[in-house]
Amino acid sequence: MRFSRLPIYLAAAACLLPPASSAQEAPTLAALVEAAWQRSPVAHTLAARREETAAARDVAASWLAAAPTLGISDRSDRWTDQRKQRETELSLSAPIVLPGQHGARRQLATRAGEELDAQLAQARLAIAGEVRTRLWEAAAAREVLAEKSDHLHHLEELAADVDRRVKAGDLARSDSLLARQEVLAATADVALARGRAGEALARLRLLTGTAALPDVEPEPLPPESGSADHVRLRAAQAAETRARAAVDLASASRQAPPTVALSMRREREGGMPGADRSIGIALQIPLSGKLRNRPAEALAGTQLATAAAERAQTQAAVDMDLALARDQLANARAGLEAVTSRAAVLREHTALFEHAFRQGEKPLADLLRSRALTHEAEVAVRQQRIALALAHAHMNQASGILP
Incomplete structure (x- = not known):
C-alpha cells in the first residue's frame, strides 16, 4: 500500500533538503524568534534607546534647567587713576526649574520610558510574525517536496511493472513510453520542488540564522479574548500618553525658569591694609508670557492629536x-x-483502477490519470494542513501572542 511506506519516503525527501536542515537540532519556534530578534537592527536600535531614556530620567530628576555658569571678573585703576584700587568677583549662577515644571519633566521622562518598553514589545511581535510566515513557507515547500518524491517513487514502480508486462507481451510498447514520460515529468517536478524548498529555507536562514525547522505542529490557540491588552494597542496608547505628558510640560513651561546667582567679591582700597570681602545673592525672574511658549504648546498639541x-x-x-x-x-x-x-474518494477510485488495469480491463492512460488526480488531492491535503497551521499562527499573531 502507498501509505504504509509514506514515512520512509518522507525521510528520503528530507535528505534532499540542504545539509543545514539536517545538521542542526530542530529548534523551537520561540528559539527561532529569539534568534531573529538578536539579528534584527530594530532590536539593537530600540535597545540602545534605553540609554537615552535613562539619561532623560536623570536630567528630569535635576532641579537645574541648564548647566550652571561660573563667572570671574577683575577691575582695577591700574591704567587710569593708579590709586591701587582693585576689585575681584567670583560668581556661580544657574537657572532653577519651577516645582510644576520639575514634576512635568519627570512625568514626561517616565512616560517616554514606558513608550519605549511598549515599542520593544511591538517590535518583537512584528519579528515573530515574520518568523511565523517564513517558517510555514519552508514547511509547505518541504511537504510539497516530500509528496512529489513519493509520487515519483510510485511512478517508477509502475514504469518497472509496465516494462515487465511489455516484455511478457501483455502491453504495447506505447504503454512503456507513456509510463516513462510520466517518470521524467515527475523527476522534473521533484527538482523544481527541491529548488523551492531550498529557497524557502534560505529566507528562513537569512531571518533567523538557522535553516532547521521545528516540529510542524500547529500552535495552540489562545482563549477567546478581545483586543484591549494587545501589544500593538499598548504601544499606541503609550505613545498617546507620552504625547499628553509633553503637552503638560509645555503648559507648565510658560514661565521661563528663574536664575539664582551666588557671588563673592574682594575689594582693595588704595593703600589701605587688608581687603574687604562680601557675599552676594541675586535672583533674576524672566518676564515672559504666553506668547513666548505658544509654538512649543502648539507643537505638543499637534503631536498629541497625531x-x-x-x-x-x-x-x-x-x-x-x-x-x-x-x-x-x-x-x-x-x-x-x-x-x-x-483525497479519500480518489484513493478508492485509484485502487479500483489499479485492480482493473492488472486485469486488463482499463488502459494505462486511465490509470495514470487517476493516479495524477490522487496525487493532486494528496498534495492538497498536505498543503491545507500547512494552511491550517498557518491560520493558527496568524490567529496568535493577530491576538498579540508571542511564542
Whole structure:
C-alpha cells in the first residue's frame, strides 16, 4: 500500500533538503524568534534607546534647567587713576526649574520610558510574525517536496511493472513510453520542488540564522479574548500618553525658569591694609508670557492629536486583523475537511483502477490519470494542513501572542 511506506519516503525527501536542515537540532519556534530578534537592527536600535531614556530620567530628576555658569571678573585703576584700587568677583549662577515644571519633566521622562518598553514589545511581535510566515513557507515547500518524491517513487514502480508486462507481451510498447514520460515529468517536478524548498529555507536562514525547522505542529490557540491588552494597542496608547505628558510640560513651561546667582567679591582700597570681602545673592525672574511658549504648546498639541488618531487607527486595525484571522481559521478548517474527503474518494477510485488495469480491463492512460488526480488531492491535503497551521499562527499573531 502507498501509505504504509509514506514515512520512509518522507525521510528520503528530507535528505534532499540542504545539509543545514539536517545538521542542526530542530529548534523551537520561540528559539527561532529569539534568534531573529538578536539579528534584527530594530532590536539593537530600540535597545540602545534605553540609554537615552535613562539619561532623560536623570536630567528630569535635576532641579537645574541648564548647566550652571561660573563667572570671574577683575577691575582695577591700574591704567587710569593708579590709586591701587582693585576689585575681584567670583560668581556661580544657574537657572532653577519651577516645582510644576520639575514634576512635568519627570512625568514626561517616565512616560517616554514606558513608550519605549511598549515599542520593544511591538517590535518583537512584528519579528515573530515574520518568523511565523517564513517558517510555514519552508514547511509547505518541504511537504510539497516530500509528496512529489513519493509520487515519483510510485511512478517508477509502475514504469518497472509496465516494462515487465511489455516484455511478457501483455502491453504495447506505447504503454512503456507513456509510463516513462510520466517518470521524467515527475523527476522534473521533484527538482523544481527541491529548488523551492531550498529557497524557502534560505529566507528562513537569512531571518533567523538557522535553516532547521521545528516540529510542524500547529500552535495552540489562545482563549477567546478581545483586543484591549494587545501589544500593538499598548504601544499606541503609550505613545498617546507620552504625547499628553509633553503637552503638560509645555503648559507648565510658560514661565521661563528663574536664575539664582551666588557671588563673592574682594575689594582693595588704595593703600589701605587688608581687603574687604562680601557675599552676594541675586535672583533674576524672566518676564515672559504666553506668547513666548505658544509654538512649543502648539507643537505638543499637534503631536498629541497625531498620537490619538494613530491609537484609534491601531484599534481598528487590530480588530480587523482579529476578525480576518478568525475567518481564515474557519475557512482553513473547512478546506481541510473538504480536501481530506476528496483525497479519500480518489484513493478508492485509484485502487479500483489499479485492480482493473492488472486485469486488463482499463488502459494505462486511465490509470495514470487517476493516479495524477490522487496525487493532486494528496498534495492538497498536505498543503491545507500547512494552511491550517498557518491560520493558527496568524490567529496568535493577530491576538498579540508571542511564542
